[in-house]
Amino acid sequence: DSGxxxxxxxxxxxxxxxxxxxxxxxxxxxxxxxxxxxxDQGLQFLIQYYNGEERAxxxxxxxxxxxxxxxxxxxxxxxxxxxxxSALYFCASSVGSATGKETQYFGPGTxxxxx
Amino acid sequence: xxxxxxxxxxxxxxxxxxxxxxxxxxxxxxxxxxWYVQYPNRGLQFLLKYITGDNLVKGSxxxxxxxxxxxxxxxxxKxxxxxxxSALYFCAVTDSNYQLIxxxxxxxxxxx
Numbered sequence: 001d002s003g004x005x006x007x008x009x010x011x012x013x014x015x016x017x018x019x020x021x022x023x024x025x026x027x028x029x030x031x032x033x034x035x036x037x038x039x040d041q042g043l044q045f046l047i048q049y050y051n052g053e054e055r056a057x058x059x060x061x062x063x064x065x066x067x068x069x070x071x072x073x074x075x076x077x078x079x080x081x082x083x084x085x086s087a088l089y090f091c092a093s094s095v096g097s098a099t100g101k102e103t104q105y106f107g108p109g110t111x112x113x114x115x
Numbered sequence: 116x117x118x119x120x121x122x123x124x125x126x127x128x129x130x131x132x133x134x135x136x137x138x139x140x141x142x143x144x145x146x147x148x149x150w151y152v153q154y155p156n157r158g159l160q161f162l163l164k165y166i167t168g169d170n171l172v173k174g175s176x177x178x179x180x181x182x183x184x185x186x187x188x189x190x191x192x193k194x195x196x197x198x199x200x201s202a203l204y205f206c207a208v209t210d211s212n213y214q215l216i217x218x219x220x221x222x223x224x225x226x227x
């Protein structure tokens with residue numbers, strides 16, 4: 001158990017809908033990362049937050065947004081969902097320095113199915 | 116462009132034999148290098164990392180990796196494979212902004 005929790009575990013929704021994925025980092029970790037894992041595109045980094053502020057952006061679509069709250073949990077909002085958004089969404093956390101040396105700890109993921 | 120390559124989609128090894136999962140990279144500067152493992156229906160787990168020092172890094176579950184700067188490689192190795200090592204392995208390397216660049220993953224299959 002990494003100490004990172006994600007809810008829900010599974011999510012089934014329809015095209016055009018909006019969903020929110022939630023992540024609670026390990027105790028003491030200030031950074032949260034969001035990733036998308038799909039069969040055709042592998043593991044894609046979406047976005048990173050550090051202590052409530054956006055720190056880095058990866059391949060995140062404009063239909064997607066995220067935020068980190070004062071209690072350090074984070075939410076990833078996916079809107080106007082398309083079939084191609086079906087994937088496993090991971091959250092990871094780390095202590096939060098900007099050195100690149102730190103280990104990321106991954107949650108179990110949320111499996112999203114868009115029908 | 117900065118990139119990480121895991122040239123083999125799948126590696127098959129017999130139980131008890133040594134295994135190698137390859138990773139090469141193309142980034143500027145002196146990157147930090149990581150290996151993560153993903154078991155079916157689970158999140159990624161940290162295995163090991165190279166920051167500085169000895170080029171041979173030892174990690175979890177008996178895995179090790181050798182950093183080779185001249186060949187820009189960071190291959191993952193284990194002397195004797197177990198069936199339970201079967202999983203998806205990811206190599207990741209920091210870019211010039213200290214953000215991780217991920218490889219596509221290599222599926223390791225250990226046959227009894």
